[in-house]
Amino acid sequence: MSNDSIIEAWNTVLFDKFIRFQHILVDGLSSHSNTLLERNIHHKGSRVLDVGCGFGDTTLKLADMIGRNGKAVGVDCASKFIRAAEAGKAELGLQNANFVVADVQCDDLQGPYDYVFSRFGTMFFNLPGIAMKNIHSSLKASGRLDMIVWRKREENPWIYDAELKVKEIVPVVSHEETDQVHCGPGPFSMAGADMVSGMLKSAGFERISFERNDAEICVGKNLEEAVSFAMELGPAGEIIRLAGENGENLRGTVRSALTETLGKYSRNDGVWAPSSTWFISATK
Ligand SMILES: C[S@@+](CC[C@H](N)C(=O)[O-])C[C@H]1O[C@@H](n2cnc3c(N)ncnc32)[C@H](O)[C@@H]1O
Numbered sequence: 001m002s003n004d005s006i007i008e009a010w011n012t013v014l015f016d017k018f019i020r021f022q023h024i025l026v027d028g029l030s031s032h033s034n035t036l037l038e039r040n041i042h043h044k045g046s047r048v049l050d051v052g053c054g055f056g057d058t059t060l061k062l063a064d065m066i067g068r069n070g071k072a073v074g075v076d077c078a079s080k081f082i083r084a085a086e087a088g089k090a091e092l093g094l095q096n097a098n099f100v101v102a103d104v105q106c107d108d109l110q111g112p113y114d115y116v117f118s119r120f121g122t123m124f125f126n127l128p129g130i131a132m133k134n135i136h137s138s139l140k141a142s143g144r145l146d147m148i149v150w151r152k153r154e155e156n157p158w159i160y161d162a163e164l165k166v167k168e169i170v171p172v173v174s175h176e177e178t179d180q181v182h183c184g185p186g187p188f189s190m191a192g193a194d195m196v197s198g199m200l201k202s203a204g205f206e207r208i209s210f211e212r213n214d215a216e217i218c219v220g221k222n223l224e225e226a227v228s229f230a231m232e233l234g235p236a237g238e239i240i241r242l243a244g245e246n247g248e249n250l251r252g253t254v255r256s257a258l259t260e261t262l263g264k265y266s267r268n269d270g271v272w273a274p275s276s277t278w279f280i281s282a283t284k
Pocket of ligand 1: 003006010025026029051052053054055056075076077078081102103104105118119120121122124125
């Protein structure tokens with residue numbers, strides 16, 4: 001199954017939207033990754049891989065933690081994200097970080113690594129079992145994988161309530177019904193612990209564990225920004241985009257509806273909503 005259209009989506013429409021909301025994404029998502037990375041489970045001098053690294057902020061954090069004798073490699077299938085990550089590296093002057101364009105489903109990940117990390121970078125593979133086998137092959141014996149993925153939709157209401165509301169207004173066009181590029185399986189594709197542990201087991205991983213992590217995250221500095229964010233990214237944004245002209249014409253109605261839906265999270269210091277992830281760990 002070709003991954004070309006998913007890669008094109010991450011390199012074009014999705015990249016443009018991620019750049020627009022980079023400040024919300026990096027700060028909000030870091031609430032989850034900082035909790036995990038600050039446990040200091042990686043050793044000085046180790047080789048680490050960051051899967052689906054996006055802007056590379058977690059790769060750079062890892063590079064800083066493992067010290068100059070270590071090596072942190074961030075891989076992403078979208079060359080535009082890799083270019084943005086390289087710019088971030090140049091700004092910080094970290095010499096032990098490298099960024100590489102690679103499709104985790106089929107490309108050489110330049111291992112072997114002591115540790116593989118991913119923050120929300122493993123949920124969009126159209127062949128996740130094959131990608132997990134490739135990640136497994138890139139690890140040294142006894143190497144560890146830590147990935148952060150969203151838990152179920154109902155525990156992430158800032159995404160799910162917006163999706164439900166948009167579905168009431170905009171007719172849903174499935175991936176099969178459109179030739180527009182799309183992100184792949186989507187943010188909740190790894191929410192099911194049974195399914196994911198089975199996949200990791202089949203890929204060769206052992207000692208698989210799931211830890212729930214809850215965090216309130218800021219999804220906009222004000223309600224207007226939170227609504228714009230929901231209308232561009234996540235399942236709600238994708239429904240509007242894939243609906244084409246229909247979606248465009250309904251934007252005004254969607255904006256009023258989402259202002260009400262997300263209004264309950266609005267405070268003086270921004271829009272703060274509950275969110276919930278799995279910290280999934282596994283060993284080779
Ligand atoms: C939701 S973003 C997460 C980015 C970053 N890890 C973060 O937390 O900000 C998902 C990332 O996975 C990348 N991605 C999707 N499919 C991929 C694949 N097959 N191989 C490598 N990267 C992939 C996308 O380009 C995107 O940068």
